[in-house]
Amino acid sequence: MFSQIVVPLDGSAVAARALRPAAVIARSVDSPIVVVGYAAEHYVDDLRRQVAAEISDAELSGVTVQVTVEATTRPVSDRLAEVMDATPNSLICMSSTGRGRTGAIFGSVAEGVLGARFGPVLLLGPECDVARFELGGRLVVPLDGSDTSESILPIAAGWSIVFHYHPELVAVADPSAPGVLAAAARGGADAGSESSYVHRMAEELSDEIGISVDFDVLHHDHAVEGIVEHLRDSDAALVAISTHGATGLARLVAGSVAMGVVHRSPCPVLVHRPPHLQE
Structure with missing residues (x-):
């Protein structure tokens, strides 16, 4: 059903909550989880360490996980749109709130993704019990x-x-x-x-x-x-x-x-x- 489940992480625990629902879906349809993170150049190393720790702490057994953490000066929503466009039938699973090393509040990132894409996006609000x-x-x-x-x-x-x-x-x-x-x-x-x-x-x-x-x-x-x-x-x-x-x-x-x-x-x-x- 989905070629990949894309999970944007920003180094915050709030954003990392998306890993569990993404894993549930990925196991069901045998799709990989693609974790992406974007930050300013001077924050990239910190973000890589945080993302690695969050993935290690999550229950992702039986799921293939691919990780890309890169420096960027462009809007995170634009980078996410590129990831989605490069692989059709992708699903984004992300928190609608949170702020970490991206320098962007995830609420605005979610808005940007929805403004640029027509496919479904799975959003986890602040009161969502994953x-x-x-x-x-x-x-x-x-x-x-x-x-x-x-x-x-x-x-x-x-x-x-x-x-x-x-x-x-x-x-x-x-x-x-x-x-x-x-x-x-x-x-x-x-x-x-x-x-x-x-x-x-x-x-x-x-x-x-x-x-x-x-x-x-x-x-x-x-x-x-x-x-x-x-x-x-x-x-x-x-x-x-x-x-x-x-x-x-x-x-x-x-x-x-x-x-x-x-x-x-x-x-x-x-x-x-x-x-x-x-x-």
């Missing part, structure tokens, strides 16, 4: 009724089939504005309720992949809180969501909802920017 990550758990897919949000469905379908996830489609209904999401879905008043929308999408996805697909409407005044509460209550293993626009994490599904989900999710978030949003 020990919870597993293959075959619950995969939650938030939808907002837009074509962009629904563009994540083929990716969620692929992960469900290959990694045996149990997919669940969810939408957040604001009690103070009932029917708003449903009116946006399919662009008409006949779209029905939020429940009928996610029910229909779940049935369509189930028919396509031959797997039972759950659905739910989360009633909450705030979308982020509603989704995060559901992730915790349902013991979700993964979230899959699409971005809006070339600005990456700055504008995501339902405005800043997915940005909030990434930062507060207890599990990794698979983020995707659809090709039709290319500027």
Whole structure:
């Protein structure tokens, strides 16, 4: 499924958390982990030592690990885009926060990667418990009724089939504005309720992949809180969501909802920017 799993490290323990989920995926699909690190010239030796120690401490048995640590004056996101472009079907697995010898906050690096690429990126927010990550758990897919949000469905379908996830489609209904999401879905008043929308999408996805697909409407005044509460209550293993626009994490599904989900999710978030949003 993936030719390689790319894990950017910056010398921080926060960034190194990405090694465990990357190893879980790599073992499942027999792909190598490619660890990359970039720093200013005077920090490269320190970064090499830190990366070597982090790899040694991680549980990477049974996984081929390739390491590249180089000096650079260019944006780290640009270097990562080059690595991904050189090997098609790569997956980036990285922390969305952290600061080490790269001289760059990983949040801005993640934004840059999403702004430059359309393939999925697996992000670990500051509240993500990497020990919870597993293959075959619950995969939650938030939808907002837009074509962009629904563009994540083929990716969620692929992960469900290959990694045996149990997919669940969810939408957040604001009690103070009932029917708003449903009116946006399919662009008409006949779209029905939020429940009928996610029910229909779940049935369509189930028919396509031959797997039972759950659905739910989360009633909450705030979308982020509603989704995060559901992730915790349902013991979700993964979230899959699409971005809006070339600005990456700055504008995501339902405005800043997915940005909030990434930062507060207890599990990794698979983020995707659809090709039709290319500027």
